[in-house]
Amino acid sequence: MFEAEDIRKWRGHDVVDPEGHKIGVLEAIYVDTVTDQPSFATVTVGLPTRHRLVFVPLGDATVGPGYVKVVHDKKQVKDAPSIDTDGELPAEDEKSVFAHYGLAYRAGVGGERCLARR
Incomplete structure (x- = not known):
């Protein structure tokens, strides 16, 4: 896995699937609040208007010149839970993001959110 400070430099770069198909553009990084490691990214998708x-999870993602390659295919990512470009992910919706990718969800020790935007 790459360091959190490294991945922040990739904001605005393409996000591609394992076959190299462009999914969208990296918008933000969300870190696991327990480990403070990059966990998910938000990707801008859709029509211009x-x-x-x-x-999309960042586990096993790789970076290259001008792109971040994730391990999930384009269709699965585009079908993932989404928010408006100026929205925030409500804490109660975090579980559905994890479930979409078949990942185990665990809130923080005190019941706090699992993901934090950085």
Whole structure:
């Protein structure tokens, strides 16, 4: 996994699937509040007049010149839970993002949110 400060430099770069198909553009990084490691990214997708942000896990992602390659295919990412481009993910919706990718969800020790935007 790459360091959190490194991945922040990739904001605005393409996000591609394992086959190299462009999914969208990296908008923000969300870190796991327990480990403070990059966990998810939001990707801008949609038509120019109807953009939205979808969530994609960063586990096993790789970076290259001008792109971040994720391990999930384009269709699965585009079908992921989304928010408006100026929206925020409500805490109660975090579980659905994890479930979409078949990942286990665990809130923080005190019940706090699992993901925080950085």
